[in-house]
Amino acid sequence: MRTKINIYLVEYAINSLLRQKYKTLFITLVLTALIFLLSSIFFITNSIKYELQSTVDSLPEITVQKINGGRHYDIEVSVADDILAITGVKSAVARVWGYYYFENAGVNFSVVGIDEYEEQYKNSLTNVAKTLDFSASSMILGAGVKKIINENYYKEYFNFIKPDGTLKRVDIGGVFDTDTELESNDVIVMSKESVREIFDMSENKATDIVVKVANEDEIATVALKIKLLYPDSRVITKDDLKISYQNIFDYKSGIFLALFVVSLFTFFIIIYDKLSGLSSEEKREIGVLKAIGWRVDDVLKEKFYEGFIVSFFSYMSGVILALFFVYMLRAPLLQNIFTGYSQLKTSFTLPFVFDMQTLALIFFLSVPIYIAATIIPSWRSAALEADEVIR
Amino acid sequence: MMIELKNITKIYEVNKNNIVTALDNINLEIREGELVVLKGASGSGKSTILSLIAALSKPTSGEIVVETSRVSKLSDNFASDFRRDNIGFVFQKYNLIPALSVKENIILPLVPLNLHVKEIEEKLIRVLKMFHIEHKENQLVKNLSGGEQQRVAIARANVNNPKIILADEPTANLDEKLSLSFIEILKELKAEGKTIVVATHDPLFFNLEIVDRVVEIHQGVLL
Amino acid sequence: MILTPEVLAILILNAIFALFGMVAFVLSVKIYLNWDINSTSTAQYRLEKQSSLAATIIKYIFSIKVPLFIFFIFTLDKISNVLTGAMCAAGVVDATEQGTYLIVLKIINLYLFALWLKLNAEDVKDRNQPHTKLKFGFFALIFFLFIVEVILEWVMFSAIEIDKMVSCCGSIYSSSANSGISSIFSLGTAALLALFYGNYLLIVLFYFLKKRYLFAVTNMLFVVIAIIALILFFGTYIYELPSHHCPFCFLQRDYYYIGYLIYGMLFVGTFYGLVVGFFKESILSYKISLLFNSLYVILLSLYVVVYYLKNGVLL
Numbered sequence: 001m002r003t004k005i006n007i008y009l010v011e012y013a014i015n016s017l018l019r020q021k022y023k024t025l026f027i028t029l030v031l032t033a034l035i036f037l038l039s040s041i042f043f044i045t046n047s048i049k050y051e052l053q054s055t056v057d058s059l060p061e062i063t064v065q066k067i068n069g070g071r072h073y074d075i076e077v078s079v080a081d082d083i084l085a086i087t088g089v090k091s092a093v094a095r096v097w098g099y100y101y102f103e104n105a106g107v108n109f110s111v112v113g114i115d116e117y118e119e120q121y122k123n124s125l126t127n128v129a130k131t132l133d134f135s136a137s138s139m140i141l142g143a144g145v146k147k148i149i150n151e152n153y154y155k156e157y158f159n160f161i162k163p164d165g166t167l168k169r170v171d172i173g174g175v176f177d178t179d180t181e182l183e184s185n186d187v188i189v190m191s192k193e194s195v196r197e198i199f200d201m202s203e204n205k206a207t208d209i210v211v212k213v214a215n216e217d218e219i220a221t222v223a224l225k226i227k228l229l230y231p232d233s234r235v236i237t238k239d240d241l242k243i244s245y246q247n248i249f250d251y252k253s254g255i256f257l258a259l260f261v262v263s264l265f266t267f268f269i270i271i272y273d274k275l276s277g278l279s280s281e282e283k284r285e286i287g288v289l290k291a292i293g294w295r296v297d298d299v300l301k302e303k304f305y306e307g308f309i310v311s312f313f314s315y316m317s318g319v320i321l322a323l324f325f326v327y328m329l330r331a332p333l334l335q336n337i338f339t340g341y342s343q344l345k346t347s348f349t350l351p352f353v354f355d356m357q358t359l360a361l362i363f364f365l366s367v368p369i370y371i372a373a374t375i376i377p378s379w380r381s382a383a384l385e386a387d388e389v390i391r
Numbered sequence: 392m393m394i395e396l397k398n399i400t401k402i403y404e405v406n407k408n409n410i411v412t413a414l415d416n417i418n419l420e421i422r423e424g425e426l427v428v429l430k431g432a433s434g435s436g437k438s439t440i441l442s443l444i445a446a447l448s449k450p451t452s453g454e455i456v457v458e459t460s461r462v463s464k465l466s467d468n469f470a471s472d473f474r475r476d477n478i479g480f481v482f483q484k485y486n487l488i489p490a491l492s493v494k495e496n497i498i499l500p501l502v503p504l505n506l507h508v509k510e511i512e513e514k515l516i517r518v519l520k521m522f523h524i525e526h527k528e529n530q531l532v533k534n535l536s537g538g539e540q541q542r543v544a545i546a547r548a549n550v551n552n553p554k555i556i557l558a559d560e561p562t563a564n565l566d567e568k569l570s571l572s573f574i575e576i577l578k579e580l581k582a583e584g585k586t587i588v589v590a591t592h593d594p595l596f597f598n599l600e601i602v603d604r605v606v607e608i609h610q611g612v613l614l
Numbered sequence: 615m616i617l618t619p620e621v622l623a624i625l626i627l628n629a630i631f632a633l634f635g636m637v638a639f640v641l642s643v644k645i646y647l648n649w650d651i652n653s654t655s656t657a658q659y660r661l662e663k664q665s666s667l668a669a670t671i672i673k674y675i676f677s678i679k680v681p682l683f684i685f686f687i688f689t690l691d692k693i694s695n696v697l698t699g700a701m702c703a704a705g706v707v708d709a710t711e712q713g714t715y716l717i718v719l720k721i722i723n724l725y726l727f728a729l730w731l732k733l734n735a736e737d738v739k740d741r742n743q744p745h746t747k748l749k750f751g752f753f754a755l756i757f758f759l760f761i762v763e764v765i766l767e768w769v770m771f772s773a774i775e776i777d778k779m780v781s782c783c784g785s786i787y788s789s790s791a792n793s794g795i796s797s798i799f800s801l802g803t804a805a806l807l808a809l810f811y812g813n814y815l816l817i818v819l820f821y822f823l824k825k826r827y828l829f830a831v832t833n834m835l836f837v838v839i840a841i842i843a844l845i846l847f848f849g850t851y852i853y854e855l856p857s858h859h860c861p862f863c864f865l866q867r868d869y870y871y872i873g874y875l876i877y878g879m880l881f882v883g884t885f886y887g888l889v890v891g892f893f894k895e896s897i898l899s900y901k902i903s904l905l906f907n908s909l910y911v912i913l914l915s916l917y918v919v920v921y922y923l924k925n926g927v928l929l
Contacts, residue, residue, distance in 0.1 A: 293475025
């Protein structure tokens with residue numbers, strides 16, 4: 001078969017690359033570094049996206065907030081009962097939660113209140129509800145919170161400062177873990193009663209109301225009905241959140257991609273320049289090849305093999321290095337750019353996400369572009385006059 | 392007729408104001424199996440004749456016919472095919488690739504053909520034996536002596552078993568002993584029936600028994 | 615404007631293609647106007663060299679375009695997650711005015727590029743390069759269509775609004791909707807299947823009779839009929855849902871990406887069928903064409919048979 005890969009030509013191409021060690025090494029290193037950077041960014045964003053998606057997935061279908069003057073206010077607990085009356089709604093739970101700013105460490109904790117007997121709106125909370133001692137003033141901490149308050153010498157309890165300046169002491173009941181750490185790392189869970197006391201909320205108020213809908217297709221309709229029932233509310237569905245997350249990350253990696261395009265362009269020029277400058281040695285070699293019967297097409301093919309070997313090798317090593325960097329070393333430095341500024345949130349591990357499409361994307365952004373940069377220089381050398389060698 | 396040059400003129404344009412006429416209206420015929428020596432000083436145009444026969448360059452005017460193909464009309468790719476199938480070229484500076492082994496250098500003309508390993512080995516062994524370099528097969532060319540390098544170059548020129556051998560100043564870099572052994576090789580090739588054209592100014596060739604004709608060339612004109 | 619990394623990658627490659635295509639285009643025009651194989655002038659000699667550059671560029675564009683097309687469909691699938699209402703690429707294609715035209719144009723261009731390569735291969739086989747003028751003239755035309763494709767693609771991605779509601783494939787490809795695509799649904803199943811298998815049998819017939827023009831024409835017809843039959847009839851067996859008519863969903867993981875295989879076979883089969891019409895001595899093309907068309911028909915029929923064996927009824 002004519003189309004079969006020509007082993008001898010591949011061998012020649014590899015030999016030719018090795019003969020020009022410095023050129024090859026330089027190009028391979030730069031290309032590998034670029035691909036490594038690009039892959040790392042994609043792997044990190046993919047993992048964070050996955051992490052956020054699974055967080056969103058565990059969220060209730062609909063969240064209802066009360067809005068007054070464009071700002072978020074506490075909502076009446078009784079609204080939950082009205083919503084429960086809408087056909088198709090499986091459950092409606094009034095949530096009590098808020099952010100507690102811990103001045104000594106300069107961080108925010110998410111303080112979440114639960115009731116012993118109500119249905120928990122999140123699976124992870126169901127387990128917490130079993131371990132939490134509701135009779136005493138006790139709480140369960142996320143791993144990150146635990147670390148921070150331990151550093152501040154609270155070993156058995158923690159003192160919350162209430163809005164009126166008095167202290168509220170809560171005992172540490174335990175630590176909880178879930179699969180996705182992004183959501184639980186900064187969380188403190190305690191009884192609703194305690195939360196209301198810390199944030200000075202009245203008994204009949206809640207932060208927001210979460211609604212579960214039995215049939216996914218009815219979410220939009222139910223959301224509309226709630227909005228009609230309470231015009232002063234903001235109704236957020238899960239899909240809305242999902243899309244906005246996706247957009248934020250596509251946007252962020254879009255910015256990086258734009259930077260990447262600039263460096264790629266620079267690289268393109270460098271390669272073009274490097275390959276265009278043929279030494280007299282290389283010119284003579286191509287002349288010899290043509291003189292002993294190589295076609296222009298053969299020389300082009302050989303140059304293509306060279307280009308493909310270099311770019312594919314760089315692609316593989318860049319991707320493998322990035323996998324190692326992101327999932328074994330946990331992406332030092334780079335990760336911070338994507339995970340926001342809260343000190344607490346940076347400690348999470350990236351779940352391993354690996355999909356063909358990202359690999360294809362990285363491939364399309366590297367190999368064809370490199371090959372493109374080699375076309376004209378390769379042709380230039382292949383089209384050299386062969387009789388130079390015997391003059 | 393094996394090779395025919397009809398009214399060949401070749402003009403090199405060095406730059407706009409500097410035009411060199413390398414060959415001026417030359418006619419030359421070479422029969423099959425003939426050994427022709429092109430005699431002339433350097434710059435007389437003898438290398439140009441070789442490169443025209445090998446379709447490495449094109450005449451400014453005139454026509455070259457080798458067997459039945461009009462070589463001067465071939466496009467780049469077909470000129471390469473023609474060389475691969477018909478011409479064995481022995482260059483003055485051998486033009487081997489020093490960083491490759493003897494074997495790799497010899498099979499170079501076969502590489503684009505994508506032949507089966509067996510076929511390549513067969514052809515390789517034939518020329519290795521013919522030119523007595525079997526024992527050097529895997530050595531790098533840059534570690535060989537001048538005489539050995541030339542034999543590798545001749546082996547490479549013969550690996551495709553071409554009908555025509557063109558040699559450009561083959562003895563320029565050899566001492567007398569090695570020059571004589573080159574002539575032995577020529578004898579062998581002639582005995583195989585190959586048509587041979589040697590361009591040289593080495594007097595060694597002018598009175599040889601195996602040489603059928605000496606053609607003298609001076610400033611682009613045949614004498 | 616939707617600017618995911620995937621879209622950006624496609625746009626970057628398009629820009630590179632356009633740039634290199636432009637070079638090839640300029641060379642093509644020069645070659646088309648000045649080519650004279652009998653001349654021994656340096657100008658002609660230069661043109662010969664430039665023709666190899668132009669051919670290399672075109673080969674490059676085509677060889678990246680094929681996998682990029684698959685990646686394009688993949689990307690549309692991915693965007694469909696972001697668009698409210700869309701469940702697969704069909705929704706995204708339908709979300710803009712240009713979507714459908716773009717897909718059709720992309721497919722036409724793939725056929726044209728492949729045809730160009732075939733023409734090129736025939737041309738360089740012959741010492742006299744008899745098709746050189748033709749092939750570069752032809753490329754000038756392809757280049758024009760290609761630029762239209764690049765612009766359409768840009769416009770389409772610009773026109774996609776993330777917060778706009780779009781249709782899902784269920785509503786685009788159903789008989790009740792009154793979009794243009796839906797009008798083909800008025801065909802009855804029996805008539806459709808008769809057309810489909812009849813067309814295939816004609817291909818087989820002309821294969822044995824070696825009537826090259828008829829073979830090519832039936833292949834051209836087969837492209838259209840096979841796709842309609844796929845959407846209307848065979849697709850429902852792939853999905854095992856009587857009402858699901860979508861040419862994109864089976865490209866997704868849920869259906870083991872079978873769509874890529876199906877479309878790949880149809881492309882190869884019909885392309886070589888068309889080649890037979892253009893070039894004479896192509897027994898191999900005849901065989902490849904028949905082989906892949908047959909595989910296409912067998913694979914689709916198997917879906918129906920397997921469904922029948924499993925469930926004992928037809929949809």
